[in-house]
Amino acid sequence: MRSNRWHHTHKEPTRHTAIKTMNPVQDMIKTPITIGGKEIPNRLFLAPLAGLGHVAMRQIIDEFGSCGLFFSEMCSAKALPFENRAISPMFRWRDEEAERLVMQIVGATPLEMARAAERIEKEGLFGVDINFGCSVASICKKEGGAAVLKDPDRAEAIVREVRRATTLPLFVKYRTGWKDDAGFAAMMGQRFESAGADALVFHPRISPDRRSRPPKWAHIKAVKESVALPVFGNGNVFNTADLTRMVTTTGCDGVSLGRIAIARPFVFAEMLEEKTFGPELYPQIALRFLDLVEAAFAPSYAVRLYKKFLLYFAANFKFGHPVFKQLAHATTLEALRDNVHQTFSQPLDLAATPNLNLFTK
Numbered sequence: 001m002r003s004n005r006w007h008h009t010h011k012e013p014t015r016h017t018a019i020k021t022m023n024p025v026q027d028m029i030k031t032p033i034t035i036g037g038k039e040i041p042n043r044l045f046l047a048p049l050a051g052l053g054h055v056a057m058r059q060i061i062d063e064f065g066s067c068g069l070f071f072s073e074m075c076s077a078k079a080l081p082f083e084n085r086a087i088s089p090m091f092r093w094r095d096e097e098a099e100r101l102v103m104q105i106v107g108a109t110p111l112e113m114a115r116a117a118e119r120i121e122k123e124g125l126f127g128v129d130i131n132f133g134c135s136v137a138s139i140c141k142k143e144g145g146a147a148v149l150k151d152p153d154r155a156e157a158i159v160r161e162v163r164r165a166t167t168l169p170l171f172v173k174y175r176t177g178w179k180d181d182a183g184f185a186a187m188m189g190q191r192f193e194s195a196g197a198d199a200l201v202f203h204p205r206i207s208p209d210r211r212s213r214p215p216k217w218a219h220i221k222a223v224k225e226s227v228a229l230p231v232f233g234n235g236n237v238f239n240t241a242d243l244t245r246m247v248t249t250t251g252c253d254g255v256s257l258g259r260i261a262i263a264r265p266f267v268f269a270e271m272l273e274e275k276t277f278g279p280e281l282y283p284q285i286a287l288r289f290l291d292l293v294e295a296a297f298a299p300s301y302a303v304r305l306y307k308k309f310l311l312y313f314a315a316n317f318k319f320g321h322p323v324f325k326q327l328a329h330a331t332t333l334e335a336l337r338d339n340v341h342q343t344f345s346q347p348l349d350l351a352a353t354p355n356l357n358l359f360t361k
């Protein structure tokens with residue numbers, strides 16, 4: 001059951017039917033889509049975010065509603081078959097979200113990725129997402145993530161083997177590659193399609209370029225035009241105008257939201273239900289999320305995760321940097337809780353748009 005904690009602002013989205021609005025892009029995004037034989041109520045997804053998109057974060061997002069599908073943090077394929085759901089920080093979910101959760105796996109070999117997919121299917125989750133996008137050195141050194149794109153044959157073999165191992169909907173999330181070449185990205189999309197992927201999530205940046213330069217949305221269009229599969233765009237969609245522009249300029253079938261969903265866990269309801277969320281909500285979110293990380297994780301880990309969230313959350317305020325410092329200056333959950341009360345004892349000015357400098361590195 002979803003909480004009705006935010007009921008004063010949150011309207012439960014209508015499942016499986018799209019309410020017509022005056023905005024054709026919003027109508028399209030609110031239209032259910034079937035991927036790998038399973039229906040998804042809308043086309044706005046939570047992107048996989050290591051250290052951020054954990055079980056507690058997904059719960060608060062779910063409480064606001066309107067997120068079509070949740071993607072987990074990346075999980076090591078090698079470790080996944082042996083993970084214990086009760087204690088693993090990443091391979092963890094609430095029973096209520098299982099049928100809307102795609103587990104993302106990262107790894108180097110077809111066999112280890114296939115074994116991980118089998119476990120995911122056994123657990124009754126919605127689907128499997130292959131990570132061919134992570135360009136963090138520790139992952140690429142082990143030949144996983146975006147490093148696999150240096151070896152297109154291995155990338156295709158991984159998708160093929162995972163396809164053989166599971167009947168679940170299979171997503172591939174990938175980047176442009178290691179050169180700024182839309183043709184390569186389009187060709188890889190075709191190879192993933194022929195290897196049995198059900199949908200692509202494409203982030204048009206090269207590796208190791210991280211988030212400093214804007215993604216090239218034109219490359220999403222190139223990928224979309226080269227395959228028959230649904231293609232979901234990702235990268236720098238921060239508000240409804242960005243969402244509209246990404247969909248209209250690329251023709252993508254839906255959008256995956258990353259950092260903005262951490263800063264604004266209500267962003268799905270904001271974009272799809274046109275809800276507005278007043279300043280009084282922010283301290284409530286800060287406290288609710290603190291309760292959720294505390295309930296889910298050991299105290300010292302919960303403190304670390306909460307501080308990661310604060311960097312994004314603080315971006316909502318006019319003076320985000322000092323707000324972040326004030327909120328994060330603590331080593332215990334109790335002190336973090338006190339900081340929320342103190343920081344919000346005076347109303348804080350919201351920024352017109354989130355201050356992206358705080359989370360764009």
Ligand SMILES: Cc1cc2nc3c(=O)[nH]c(=O)nc-3n(C[C@H](O)[C@H](O)[C@H](O)COP(=O)(O)O)c2cc1C
Nearest residue numbers: 047048049050073074131133203235236257258259
């Ligand atoms: C802190 C952080 C962690 C991320 N972790 C993952 C991950 O585990 N798997 C993945 O495929 N992408 C990961 N990404 C990339 C995001 O899924 C997304 O592609 C990127 O943030 C761009 O989307 P956005 O502009 O909406 O944030 C991560 C990004 C950030 C900022």
